[in-house]
Amino acid sequence: MSREEFMRQLERLLKDVAEEERKEALSYYQSYFEDAGVENEARILRELESPEKVAATIKTDLGMETGPESIKTDLGMETDTGVFTEHGFEDSRFEQKHPISIRKPAGGQQSGAGTGKEQHSGDSSRAESSQSQFSGDTYDYEEQESSGYEEGKDFTYGEQRSSGYGEGKGFTYEEQKSSYSNSGDGRSTYSGRSGMEILLIIAIAVITSPIWLGVITGLGGSVFGMAIAAVCTAGALYISGGVLFGIGIGQFITGNLAVGFALTGVGLLLLALAILATVLCVWVCGKLVPWICGVISRLWRSIFSGKEQRA
Template sequence: MNRKVFMERLRECLADISAEEREDALTYYESYFEEAGVENEAQVIEELGSPEKVAENIKRDLLEEPQSSIQAPECMKKESSEDFSSEDFEKNEQYEEYEQKDKSGRIAMIIVIAVLTFPIWITVAATLFGLIVAAFGVLFGCAAGGIAATVGLLISGVALIGMGIGGCISGSIAAGILVTGAGFFVMAIGILLLICVVWICGRAVPICCRWIVNLCRKPWQRRKERMS
C-alpha cells in the first residue's frame, strides 16, 4: 500500500462524518506525509496501521472531544521529534559550520594574496597618491596664479586711474582721460578674471574631491563584496 491508496481508503472510511471534520483529518495526515518525505512513506504507513484503524481512532476522538483538533498518534509524535527534527537540526549545524570554515578560508586566501602581491599594489597606491597630489598641485597653482593676476590687474587699474586723474589736474586733460579709461578697463578685466577663478575653483574642487573619494573607496568596496 502506498500513500495514495492509503489516503483514498481513509477518505472512504470517513464518509460518515461531517465534511469539515473529514477534510481536517485528511489535511492533517496529508501534511504529515509531506513532512516525512517520500523516502519515509512506507514507515509512516506501517506506524499508522490500516486506514480503517486510523478512521476508527478519529471517530472515537470526535465522539469523546467534539471540539478538539485532530491529534497525532504517539508513534507519529515520537518519530517526528526524534527522527526528522533532529536530522534537520544536525543539517543546520553542519551548514553553519561549513559556512564559517568557508568564510575563514576566503579571509586567509585574501591575506595570502595581499602579502604576495605587496610590491604591485604598493606601487599602484604610490602612483595614485602621486596623481592625487599632482592634481591638487595643479589646481592650487592655477588658483594662485589666477588670484595673483587678478590682484596685479586691479592694482594696475587703480594706478592708471590715479595717473589719469593727476594728468587732468595738471592740465593734460585728453591724456588724463585716456589713461583713466585704460585704468577702468584694466580693473574690469581683473574683476572678470577674479569671477572666473572663483567659478572654476568652486566647480573643479568638488569634482576633484568626489573623484578622489570614489577612487579610494572602490578597493574597499570590492574587498567587502568578496568577503561577504
Template sequence: MNRIEFMTELAALLQDVPVEERREAMQYYNDYFDDAGDENEEQVISELGSPAKVAATIKADLGSQAGDYAEYSENGYTDSRFDQKEMPAGRAYQRKEEKEPPKTSRALKIVLIIAIILVGAPVLIPLGVGITLAVLGCVIALFCAFIALVVASVAVAIVGIVVFGVGIATLIPELAVGLALVGTGLILTVLGVIATVASVKLCLVVFPGICRGIVWICRRPFQGKAVA
C-alpha cells in the first residue's frame, strides 16, 4: 500500500464524520506524510497501521472521549496517543536539507581569471614562443634532411650514369676495366633511382602528416574553449 491508497481508503472510512473534522483530519495526515518525506512513506504507513485503525481512532476521538486526547489546533488535527510507540503519528521526520553549492560571484571569477593571466603571462608567453620556435626548428630540420636525402639519391643516380658512360668508352682499350665500370655504373644508377623515388614518396607521406599534426595542435585549445 502506498500513500495514495492509504489516504483514499482513509477518506472513504471517514465519510460518516462531519465535513470539517474529516477535512482537518485528512489535512493532518497529508501534512504528516509531507513532513516524513517520500523516502519514509513505507515506514510511516507501517507505523500508522491500517487506514481502518486510524479511522477508528479518529472517530473515537470525536466521541465522548475525544477531550482527553484529541484537539484541532491551528496546525491541524493532533492526538496525544499518536506520540506513543504503537501509534507514532506525531513523530517528527526531518528532511535532509539539500546543501546548495556556494555561489561564487561572476565578477570574482573574472577578476581571478585576469589575475591568473597577469601573473602567468611573463612565464607562459616566453614558454609558448620557445615551444613554437622549437617545433618550427624541428620541422625545418626534418624538411632539410628529406631534401638532402633526395639530392643525395639523385646524385648517386647521376654518378652511376657517368660511370656507365665511362665504362662504355673504356671497353675498347680495356675490356675488363670497361665491363667493371659499366656494371658499377648500372648498379649506382639503379640504386640512385630507387632511392630518389623512395625519398620523394616518403616526403609526400610524411610532410602532409606533419602539417596536419601542427594544425591540429594549434586548433586544439580553441576547440576546447568552444566545447566548454
C-alpha cells in the first residue's frame, strides 16, 4: 500500500468522526510521513499496520465504538476490548491468531483514559487537582500493568495449548477412522440397504398404498389444478381486460365519456391482474413443479439407492 492509498483509506475510515478531529488526525499523519521522508515511508507503513488499526486507535481515544458488533458479542465482551501498551492501542479484535484472549478485565484502559480526561479538564486549583489526577492515573497504570502482563502470558500459553490440543485431536481422529474401517471388513453395513430391508420397504409401501397413492394423487392433482386454474384465470383476465378496454375506447369515440373512462379503467385493472396471474403461472410451472418432481425423485432414490449400488 502506498502512502497516498493509506491516507485515502484513513480518511474514508474516519468519515464518522467529527470534522475537526478528522482534520487533526489526517494532518498529523500527513506531516508525519513528510517529516519522516521518503526513505522511511515503507517502514512507517509497515509499523502502522493498517489504516483500520490507526482509525480504531483514534476513534477509541475519542470514546467512539469501533468494530462490528458481532465480534464483540462473540468474545462475550460488552464494553471496550482495547488496552494501551507501549505498542500502541492493542485490541484483541485485531489479534485473530488466538480467539481465546478473553481474560481481560473489563473497564480497563478506556474508562481509565476517560476519567483521566475528565479530571484533567476543568480544574482551577492546580496543586490539589493535579494530585487527584495523578492518583487516578496511577491507579489505571497499575491495573493496566497487571492486565497487560497477564495478557502477554495468556498469549503464549494459549498458543501452545491450542496447538497441542489440535495435534491430539487429529491423532485420536485418525485412530478412530482406522479402527472404524477395520471393524467393517468385507460386508460394510453402511454402503447400502440389505435385501430384507428393501423387501420390508416394498411390503410396507404396498400395504399403505391406498394412503400414499391417495395423498400423492391428491397433491399432484391439486398442484396441476392450481396450475390450470392460474393459466385459465390469466387467460380470462387478459381477454376480459382487453375486451373491456376495447369497448371503453369505442365509448370514447361515440362520445360517452363517463362510461368510456369507467370501462377503460376496469379493462386496464383486469389486464394488470392478468399480468399478475401470468407471473404466478410462471412461478408455479418454473419453481414448484420441478421442486415437487425433485422431492419425489429424491424419495425414490433414497428408498432404492442401496439396491442400485449393490447391483
